Amino acid sequence: MQGNGETAHPPYLFIWGVLAVLMFAKVGVSLVGMARWMSVTLLVMISFLSALLVALYYMHLRFEPRKLWVLAAIPLPLIVILLALVMQDFR
Amino acid sequence: MSTAAAGARTDWDIPEYAGEHHQELSFLRRYVFSTDHKVIAVQFLVMSLVFLALGGFLALMMRWQLGFPGQPMPGGSVLPESMAPGGIILPEFYNSLVTMHGTFMIFFAIMPLLVGVFGNLLIPLQIGAPDMAFPKLNMASFWLAVPAGFIMLTSFWVEGGAAGAGWTSYAPLSASGDYTGVYLGQQLWLLSLFILGFSSIAGAVNYITTVVNMRAPGLTWFRLPLTVWALFITAILVLLAMPILAGALIMLLSDQTLGTTFFLPELGGEPLLWQHLFWFFGHPEVYILILPAFGIVSEVLANGARKPVFGYHAMVLAIAAIAFLGWIVWGHHMFMSGMNPVLGTTFMVTTLVIAVPSAIKVFNWLGTLWKGNIHFHVPFLHAAAFVSLFIIGGLSGIFMAAAPVDIHIHDTYFIVAHLHYVLFGGSLFAIFAGITFWFPKMFGRMMNTLWNRVHFVGTFLCYNLVFFPMHGLGIEGMMRRLYDPTQYGWLAELQPWNVFITYAVFGLVTFQVVFFVNFFLSIWTGRKAEANPWRANSLEWSVPSPPPHGNFMAMPTVYRGPYEYSTPDGEEDFILQSASPRESERPPSDGTRSRAALNEEEST
Amino acid sequence: MSHAAAVHETRRFMPGFGIYNAKLGIWVFLLSEVMFFTSLIGAYIILRFAHPEQFAAPGAVLNVPLTAINTFVLICSSVTMVKAYAAIAQDDQAGLKRWLLATIVLGSTFVGVQVYEYIHLVGDGFVANASAYAAEGGPLYGSTFYLMTGFHGLHVSLGVLALAWILLRAMRGEFSSKRLGGVEAVGLYWHFVDLVWIVLFTIVYLI
Numbered sequence: 001m002q003g004n005g006e007t008a009h010p011p012y013l014f015i016w017g018v019l020a021v022l023m024f025a026k027v028g029v030s031l032v033g034m035a036r037w038m039s040v041t042l043l044v045m046i047s048f049l050s051a052l053l054v055a056l057y058y059m060h061l062r063f064e065p066r067k068l069w070v071l072a073a074i075p076l077p078l079i080v081i082l083l084a085l086v087m088q089d090f091r
Numbered sequence: 092m093s094t095a096a097a098g099a100r101t102d103w104d105i106p107e108y109a110g111e112h113h114q115e116l117s118f119l120r121r122y123v124f125s126t127d128h129k130v131i132a133v134q135f136l137v138m139s140l141v142f143l144a145l146g147g148f149l150a151l152m153m154r155w156q157l158g159f160p161g162q163p164m165p166g167g168s169v170l171p172e173s174m175a176p177g178g179i180i181l182p183e184f185y186n187s188l189v190t191m192h193g194t195f196m197i198f199f200a201i202m203p204l205l206v207g208v209f210g211n212l213l214i215p216l217q218i219g220a221p222d223m224a225f226p227k228l229n230m231a232s233f234w235l236a237v238p239a240g241f242i243m244l245t246s247f248w249v250e251g252g253a254a255g256a257g258w259t260s261y262a263p264l265s266a267s268g269d270y271t272g273v274y275l276g277q278q279l280w281l282l283s284l285f286i287l288g289f290s291s292i293a294g295a296v297n298y299i300t301t302v303v304n305m306r307a308p309g310l311t312w313f314r315l316p317l318t319v320w321a322l323f324i325t326a327i328l329v330l331l332a333m334p335i336l337a338g339a340l341i342m343l344l345s346d347q348t349l350g351t352t353f354f355l356p357e358l359g360g361e362p363l364l365w366q367h368l369f370w371f372f373g374h375p376e377v378y379i380l381i382l383p384a385f386g387i388v389s390e391v392l393a394n395g396a397r398k399p400v401f402g403y404h405a406m407v408l409a410i411a412a413i414a415f416l417g418w419i420v421w422g423h424h425m426f427m428s429g430m431n432p433v434l435g436t437t438f439m440v441t442t443l444v445i446a447v448p449s450a451i452k453v454f455n456w457l458g459t460l461w462k463g464n465i466h467f468h469v470p471f472l473h474a475a476a477f478v479s480l481f482i483i484g485g486l487s488g489i490f491m492a493a494a495p496v497d498i499h500i501h502d503t504y505f506i507v508a509h510l511h512y513v514l515f516g517g518s519l520f521a522i523f524a525g526i527t528f529w530f531p532k533m534f535g536r537m538m539n540t541l542w543n544r545v546h547f548v549g550t551f552l553c554y555n556l557v558f559f560p561m562h563g564l565g566i567e568g569m570m571r572r573l574y575d576p577t578q579y580g581w582l583a584e585l586q587p588w589n590v591f592i593t594y595a596v597f598g599l600v601t602f603q604v605v606f607f608v609n610f611f612l613s614i615w616t617g618r619k620a621e622a623n624p625w626r627a628n629s630l631e632w633s634v635p636s637p638p639p640h641g642n643f644m645a646m647p648t649v650y651r652g653p654y655e656y657s658t659p660d661g662e663e664d665f666i667l668q669s670a671s672p673r674e675s676e677r678p679p680s681d682g683t684r685s686r687a688a689l690n691e692e693e694s695t
Numbered sequence: 696m697s698h699a700a701a702v703h704e705t706r707r708f709m710p711g712f713g714i715y716n717a718k719l720g721i722w723v724f725l726l727s728e729v730m731f732f733t734s735l736i737g738a739y740i741i742l743r744f745a746h747p748e749q750f751a752a753p754g755a756v757l758n759v760p761l762t763a764i765n766t767f768v769l770i771c772s773s774v775t776m777v778k779a780y781a782a783i784a785q786d787d788q789a790g791l792k793r794w795l796l797a798t799i800v801l802g803s804t805f806v807g808v809q810v811y812e813y814i815h816l817v818g819d820g821f822v823a824n825a826s827a828y829a830a831e832g833g834p835l836y837g838s839t840f841y842l843m844t845g846f847h848g849l850h851v852s853l854g855v856l857a858l859a860w861i862l863l864r865a866m867r868g869e870f871s872s873k874r875l876g877g878v879e880a881v882g883l884y885w886h887f888v889d890l891v892w893i894v895l896f897t898i899v900y901l902i
C-alpha cells in the first residue's frame with residue numbers, strides 16, 4: 001500500500017488534466033479530415049496512452065509489486081491473438 | 092465473527108485457524124450455507140454426482156435409440172408425449188438428449204467435480220491455509236451453480252423442450268427457434284450457462300488469490316503439490332475463458348429475444364463469429380477439464396509408486412505450456428467451417444505442438460512408475476488407467492489435429508470416441524482416483540476396497556468395450572448426433588456394433604451403480620480413517636480426517652517438497668512436508684499406519 | 696482478543712504478492728472483466744471489419760459532442776474517486792465523504808446522459824432490433840452499439856451502487872488510513888470502468 005503517512009501522492013490533478021487534454025485531442029483528430037489510416041493509428045495510440053495513465057496512476061499499478069504487473073498483463077496477448085487470428089478469417 | 096468487538100474489526104473476515112476460534116454454528120450455517128471450503132467441496136461433490144448420474148441416464152436413452160431405433164424404450168412410457176410417445180424417442184427429443192448430455196457432463200459434472208470439488212478441498216489444505224481467501228464468495232459460487240443446474244434441468248419441461256442445437260450451440264441453428272422448434276429451452280440453456288459463468292469466475296478469483304497469498308511459510312512455488320499447480324493454472328484459464336463465453340452467450344440470447352443480428356446471416360450477421368468466440372472459450376475449457384486431472388494423477392501415481400514425481404519442474408512447465416498453447420489452437424475445431432485455409436494450417440501447426448508438453452507429462456508419469464515399489468491401491472489403479480486411456484485419446488487427437496484427416500472424420504463417431512477417451516477415460520478416471528484417494532479426508536471414513544476394485548475392473552472393461560468400437564464406426568462414416576443409423580445402408584450393415592455398444596453401456600452403468608452405492612454407504616458405514624491412510628506427504632495428511640473447521644490448529648511451516656517418498660532414513664518411507672528436520676528422527680505421529688501394517692492389509 | 700488481532704495483522708503479510716487478499720482479488724476479477732469486454736468489443740471490431748458497409752461514419756448517427764462531454768464527466772469521476780482514496784489514506788474522514796459523494800454524482804450524471812442519448816437515438820430509428828432498424832448504416836451497427844455501451848452502462852450503474860454502499864460505510868466511520876481496503880477495491884473497479892470507456896469512446900464514436 002502506498003500513500004501511508006506523509007509520503008506524497010502521485011500528481012492526481014495533473015494526470016486528470018493530461019487525460020482531459022488527450023480526450024479532446026482525440027475528438028479533434030476525428031474531426032480533422034486526415035487520412036483514415038493515420039487518424040485510426042493516432043486515435044488508438046492516444047487511447048492506449050490514456051488507458052495506461054489510468055492504470056498506472058489512478059489504479060496505482062506504478063506503485064505495486066512487479067508481480068502484479070505481470071498478472072495485469074496476462075489478458076493483453078490473448079486479446080491480440082483473438083483479434084488478429086479471427087480477423088484473418090473475415091478478410 | 093468472534094472478533095466483531097471494537098478494535099479488531101477488519102474490512103473483510105479473514106479465515107482463522109482451528110486453534111484461533113471457538114464458535115458453534117447452527118445446522119444451516121454449518122451444512123447448507125457453509126463458508127467452510129471442505130463442506131463446499133462436499134456440496135459440489137454431491138451436486139455434480141447427481142448431474143453425472145443424470146447425464147449418464149440421458150446417454151443411456153441415446154444408446155437405446157442407437158441400438159434399437161424406433162423400438163419402445165423399457166419404462167419409456169412414463170415420459171410425456173412430447174418426448175417419447177409410447178416410449179419411442181422422438182427425433183427432436185433425441186436432439187435435446189445429445190445437447191443436454193454434453194452440457195450436463197461438461198459444465199455440471201466434470202467441471203465442478205474437478206474444479207469445484209478438488210479445488211475447494213485441496214487448495215487450502217495443501218497450502219496450509221485455514222480456508223479460502225474469500226469464504227463467502229466461495230459459498231456464493233456454489234449457490235450460483237445450483238440454480239444454474241436447476242434452470243438447465245427444468246428446460247426439459249418447457250414448451251418446445253430443452254435446447255437441441257448441440258452443446259456447442261452453433262449459430263444460426265441456435266440463434267433462432269424457427270430452425271429447431273426450441274425457443275424457451277435454448278434461452279434457458281443460455282441463461283443457465285451465464286449464471287454458471289459467474290459461479291466459475293467467483294471460484295477462480297478465490298483460488299488464484301488463495302494460492303498466491305495464503306501459502307504457509309516455507310511453501311515456495313516449487314514446493315507446491317502438482318494438484319495445486321494444476322488447479323491454479325486451471326483457475327487462470329477459467330478466469331479468462333468464461334467471460335468470453337459470457338459475452339457470446341449474451342449476443343446469442345439477444346439474437347433470440349431482442350431481434351439483434353450478431354449471428355443471423357439473413358440480417359447481415361456472422362455465424363462464424365459464434366464459432367470463433369465459442370471455441371476461443373471452448374479450447375481453454377477443454378484444458379480446464381483435463382489439467383486438474385493431470386495434477387490428481389501425478390499425486391496418486393507418486394503415492395502408489397512410493398517415488399518422487401519424475402521431473403517435477405518439467406511437469407509444472409508442461410502444464411503451463413499446455414495452458415498457454417490452449418489459447419492459440421481453437422480453430423482446429425473449425426476445419427470444416429469454411430474457415431480461411433491459411434488460418435487452418437496455422438491452427439494445425441499450433442495444435443500439433445501441444446503434443447510435446449503432453450508427451451512430456453506421459454513420459455514423466457511412466458518415469459515415476461519406473462522401478463517403483465508399487466502399491467496397487469484403488470486410487471492408483473484409476474490413475475494408471477488414466478495414463479493408458481489418455482494416451483489413446485491423445486493419439487486419436489493427433490489424427491484430428493491434421494486438417495486433411497479431419498476432413499474425413501470430422502463430426503463422426505471418431506470424435507465421439509476421442510472426446511470420451513479424454514473426458515471419460517481421462518478426466519473421469521482421474522476423478523475416481525481423486526474421490527477414492529481423498530474420500531477419507533472428506534468424510535473421515537474409508538471406502539470399501541473390495542467394491543471399489545469391482546467398480547474399477549468393471550468400469551475399465553466396459554468403458555473400452557463401449558468407446559473403442561466407436562473409432563471404427565466413425566471411420567466408416569457414422570455421423571455424430573445421428574438419430575437413426577439404420578436409415579443409411581452402409582451404416583445399417585454396422586448396426587450389430589451399435590447393438591453391442593448399447594449392451595456394453597448397460598454393463599458400464601451397472602458398475603457405476605456399484606460405485607454410487609459404495610460411495611453413499613461408506614459415508615456412514617465405512618471404516619474410520621486415520622489422519623494419513625495413504626502414508627502421503629502433503630499438508631492435508633498432517634491433520635485429522637476430516638480436518639476441523641479451520642483445518643490446522645496453527646499455521647504450519649513447510650520444510651520440503653510434496654513427493655519425498657522412499658526417504659532412506661527413518662522407519663517410514665515418507666516424510667510430511669511440515670515435519671521439522673528435528674522431528675524427522677522421531678517415530679511417526681499416532682494415527683499413521685506403519686509400513687508393516689499396510690503391507691499386511693494389502694495382502695488380505 | 697488482542698492476540699486474535701495480532702494474528703490478523705501478521706496474516707496480512709503472508710508469502711505472496713505482498714498485497715492484501717481483497718486487493719489482489721479485485722485485480723484478478725478485473726482480468727476477467729477485461730476478457731468480458733474483449734468479447735463484446737472484439738465482436739464489434741470483427742463485425743465492422745467484415746461488414747464495413749453496415750457502419751456509419753463517426754458523428755453521422757451518434758452525438759459525438761454530447762458523448763465527449765460525458766466522457767469528460769467520467770474522467771472527472773475518476774479523479775474524485777482517487778481523491779477520496781487519498782483523503783482516507785490521510786485519515787481525512789470529511790474529505791472521503793465529500794469526494795465519494797462527488798464521484799457518485801458524476802457517475803449518476805454519466806448514466807443519466809447515456810439514457811438521454813439512448814432515447815434520442817431510438818427516436819431516430821437507431822435501434823438494436825434488426826428488423827426495425829431505420830438509421831444510416833445497417834442493423835449490425837445498432838446491435839453492437841447497444842451491446843457495448845449497454846453493458847458498460849450497466850457496469851457504471853453497479854459501480855454507483857457500490858460507491859453508495861462505501862459512502863454509507865464511510866458515514867458510519869468504518870474506514871481509516873489503516874482500514875481502507877473497501878475504498879481501494881471499489882476505486883479500482885471504478886477506474887477500470889473509466890478505462891474501458893476511454894477505449895469504447897474511441898472505438899465506437901471516433902473511429
